[in-house]
Amino acid sequence: MGLFDKLAGWLGLKKKEVNVLCLGLDNSGKTTIINKLKPSNAQTQDIVPTIGFSIEKFKTSSLSFTVFDMSGQGRYRNLWEHYYKEGQAIIFVIDSSDKLRMVVAKEELDTLLNHPDIKHRRIPILFFANKMDLRDAVSSVKVSQLLSLENIKDKPWHICASDDLKGEGLQEGVDWLQDQIQAMKT
Amino acid sequence: PPSPPREIQNDNEAHSKWLDAHYDPVANVYTFSSCIGKFDSLPSSSHESVLLDLPAGVAAFLMEQHEPRTLAVAVASGPFIYVYKNLRPYFKFTLPLLDINPLEKEVWEQAKEDMIDPLTLKEILGRMDPFVNLHKLQSLKRQTVITCMGTLKKNMVDEDAVSCLVIGTESADILILDPEAFTILAKMALPSVPVFLDVMGQFDVEYRLTVACRNGAIYILRRDSKRPRYCVELSSLPVGLVRVHKSIVAACSDQTLQGYTQKGKKLWSVSLPATPTTLSLMDQKSRGFQAVLVGLANLEVHMYRDKNLVNIIRTQDVVNSICFGRYGREDSTLIMTTKGGGLIIKILKRTAVFDGGDTSPGPPIAQSIKLSVPKKTKLYVDQTLRERENAVGECKARTAGHRGCDCCTPSNLVSVGLFSPLTTAACSPAPQLPPSRYCRVPMLVPGLSYPIETYVECLSNKGISDLIKVFVLREGQSAPLLTAHINMPVSEGLIAA
Ligand SMILES: Nc1nc2c(ncn2[C@@H]2O[C@H](COP(=O)(O)OP(=O)(O)OP(=O)(O)O)[C@@H](O)[C@H]2O)c(=O)[nH]1
Ligand SMILES: [Mg+2]
Numbered sequence: 001m002g003l004f005d006k007l008a009g010w011l012g013l014k015k016k017e018v019n020v021l022c023l024g025l026d027n028s029g030k031t032t033i034i035n036k037l038k039p040s041n042a043q044t045q046d047i048v049p050t051i052g053f054s055i056e057k058f059k060t061s062s063l064s065f066t067v068f069d070m071s072g073q074g075r076y077r078n079l080w081e082h083y084y085k086e087g088q089a090i091i092f093v094i095d096s097s098d099k100l101r102m103v104v105a106k107e108e109l110d111t112l113l114n115h116p117d118i119k120h121r122r123i124p125i126l127f128f129a130n131k132m133d134l135r136d137a138v139s140s141v142k143v144s145q146l147l148s149l150e151n152i153k154d155k156p157w158h159i160c161a162s163d164d165l166k167g168e169g170l171q172e173g174v175d176w177l178q179d180q181i182q183a184m185k186t
Numbered sequence: 187p188p189s190p191p192r193e194i195q196n197d198n199e200a201h202s203k204w205l206d207a208h209y210d211p212v213a214n215v216y217t218f219s220s221c222i223g224k225f226d227s228l229p230s231s232s233h234e235s236v237l238l239d240l241p242a243g244v245a246a247f248l249m250e251q252h253e254p255r256t257l258a259v260a261v262a263s264g265p266f267i268y269v270y271k272n273l274r275p276y277f278k279f280t281l282p283l284l285d286i287n288p289l290e291k292e293v294w295e296q297a298k299e300d301m302i303d304p305l306t307l308k309e310i311l312g313r314m315d316p317f318v319n320l321h322k323l324q325s326l327k328r329q330t331v332i333t334c335m336g337t338l339k340k341n342m343v344d345e346d347a348v349s350c351l352v353i354g355t356e357s358a359d360i361l362i363l364d365p366e367a368f369t370i371l372a373k374m375a376l377p378s379v380p381v382f383l384d385v386m387g388q389f390d391v392e393y394r395l396t397v398a399c400r401n402g403a404i405y406i407l408r409r410d411s412k413r414p415r416y417c418v419e420l421s422s423l424p425v426g427l428v429r430v431h432k433s434i435v436a437a438c439s440d441q442t443l444q445g446y447t448q449k450g451k452k453l454w455s456v457s458l459p460a461t462p463t464t465l466s467l468m469d470q471k472s473r474g475f476q477a478v479l480v481g482l483a484n485l486e487v488h489m490y491r492d493k494n495l496v497n498i499i500r501t502q503d504v505v506n507s508i509c510f511g512r513y514g515r516e517d518s519t520l521i522m523t524t525k526g527g528g529l530i531i532k533i534l535k536r537t538a539v540f541d542g543g544d545t546s547p548g549p550p551i552a553q554s555i556k557l558s559v560p561k562k563t564k565l566y567v568d569q570t571l572r573e574r575e576n577a578v579g580e581c582k583a584r585t586a587g588h589r590g591c592d593c594c595t596p597s598n599l600v601s602v603g604l605f606s607p608l609t610t611a612a613c614s615p616a617p618q619l620p621p622s623r624y625c626r627v628p629m630l631v632p633g634l635s636y637p638i639e640t641y642v643e644c645l646s647n648k649g650i651s652d653l654i655k656v657f658v659l660r661e662g663q664s665a666p667l668l669t670a671h672i673n674m675p676v677s678e679g680l681i682a683a
Contacts, residue, residue: 074536103205
């Protein structure tokens with residue numbers, strides 16, 4: 001990244017635009033995470049299950065994110081693939097306490113990774129092992145085992161344990177994503 | 187039965203349509219299909235309550251119209267129905283006592299007053315005196331128990347409408363209970379003890395009960411019918427009964443799955459590779475897909491759409507109860523319990539589609555596929571023309587040449603039971619069998635068809651049709667085992683001539 005860009009970035013004059021897809025099963029906490037990443041005056045209080053998808057924007061120190069917050073409900077999951085082409089990064093959220101549906105999350109992830117619009121791209125994937133505050137949540141290590149993340153060889157990925165309600169783990173994840181995107185672009 | 191196609195067999199490998207969400211071989215759940223159900227609006231806390239007896243069925247239903255509308259769970263066990271609300275005991279209903287034999291009642295009354303000695307009592311009752319002494323002071327009652335249970339909407343079709351409980355009893359009755367007062371709204375008598383029950387319709391409007399009974403019959407009752415309207419005699423004892431759309435499907439212990447109309451007419455029957463253990467409906471509402479799931483003793487669960495096998499699920503243990511529906515957030519969850527008390531939970535893949543194969547009623551589609559029969563060659567057409575014009579001569583030539591049999595004059599081939607390829611030539615009014623009128627037949631085994639061919643001669647040229655009588659006789663006996671009359675058509679040879 002050139003000095004001018006950095007300067008412009010610090011001054012908030014010009015930030016790089018990135019499109020991020022936020023995916024994961026229904027009720028995993030996607031909308032809650034994105035809401036937490038927005039400036040506090042733009043946050044909403046009540047979060048309802050997303051219908052179809054919604055487009056949200058938030059900024060980090062050097063990037064301007066446009067997030068496609070997709071609905072995770074079964075009947076809307078077929079919408080996901082229509083946005084794969086535009087996506088430059090993926091946030092995949094998992095409800096770590098939903099052990100029964102871990103297989104469903106894995107199935108959707110595998111379908112995503114094998115999609116022609118994703119398969120051959122070095123697109124960074126950030127996983128949030130969310131709802132860590134819940135008593136029956138499994139660890140982020142266990143989540144990555146259950147989803148066989150070690151098999152993702154050709155894409156940078158990272159998993160963060162997170163708790164939306166307290167906002168824990170979110171910053172770590174977004175920092176990683178920002179680094180990846182910048183590394184990608186230069 | 188023929189083995190299923192590859193794509194169905196391979197299901198449990200890489201391309202399974204099901205995700206294995208949970209398997210606990212020692213979950214200690216021992217139950218039957220009639221005793222598992224999933225109810226959306228229950229609070230998800232685990233709760234255990236001890237029943238005195240094995241449950242005969244569970245049902246979730248709404249009891250009242252007014253708010254708050256809590257879903258009630260009814261558990262039938264012995265002569266009782268325990269009703270739970272929010273998983274807490276709410277109400278207990280006891281089946282009314284049955285009528286007592288008046289004579290028995292009277293003698294026991296007398297025994298109580300010591301007006302009758304045990305010997306006379308024994309004579310009347312055919313019982314022993316220690317028994318009499320033990321019980322003579324107890325009040326006399328006859329109690330029946332519940333064998334199966336279902337729900338019936340009271341007067342609205344909505345998902346959340348108030349429902350009546352429908353119960354079958356050991357005394358071969360069906361009772362319909364009022365949802366609030368638990369009074370008996372209707373009572374119907376069956377010829378045998380009901381074991382499986384399907385309910386459809388609304389109590390106040392019109393309803394239909396389909397009941398499989400311990401005598402191996404299915405009875406269909408309607409509103410206002412005190413007795414069964416229709417009856418299906420199954421080939422063996424039923425293992426399960428479900429209704430798919432408008433047809434009734436029963437799994438039977440003779441390894442068959444059978445489909446019937448609502449009026450009890452048989453639609454189809456398929457043979458299963460092993461003895462069925464349980465039968466359950468798979469109703470995927472989002473797709474409008476319905477099928478039946480049959481648990482089998484060979485560690486498989488087969489999914490049938492009508493008579494077509496569309497999927498096979500292999501299990502680690504024999505499945506003895508199956509329930510498909512919404513569980514938690516997942517619409518298409520399959521919950522099964524096994525003989526060893528295990529619990530299996532599978533989730534249908536979002537993208538899974540079951541190739542229903544042919545879904546039309548009647549014979550399999552393969553039968554109506556047109557075969558590519560080669561066109562008639564010129565040689566063939568010429569030959570048939572020649573045959574028609576010169577039937578007698580042609581036939582002679584052919585029988586002599588091809589069949590190598592003692593030739594007969596204008597003749598035709600009669601085939602009893604089977605289509606004969608040689609029926610092209612002349613045929614005979616007033617026919618008579620050739621000199622050898624008898625055909626020796628090998629040993630006949632029941633259930634097989636034996637094509638037996640012989641030649642008949644046309645004896646008159648009046649151009650009328652006539653009859654041939656065929657007798658099947660045992661050697662040395664004159665009384666026929668079987669007689670058949672074959673109406674011979676007017677001889678084509680004569681018409682042509
Ligand atoms: N305990 C706990 N609850 C959370 C957490 N994150 C989200 N939730 C709750 O989970 C529920 C679902 O959150 P959403 O953000 O709507 O989930 P979603 O992934 O957007 O769901 P869809 O829009 O249906 O795909 C809400 O009730 C949140 O309050 C968390 O970290 N811990
Ligand atoms: Mg959402």
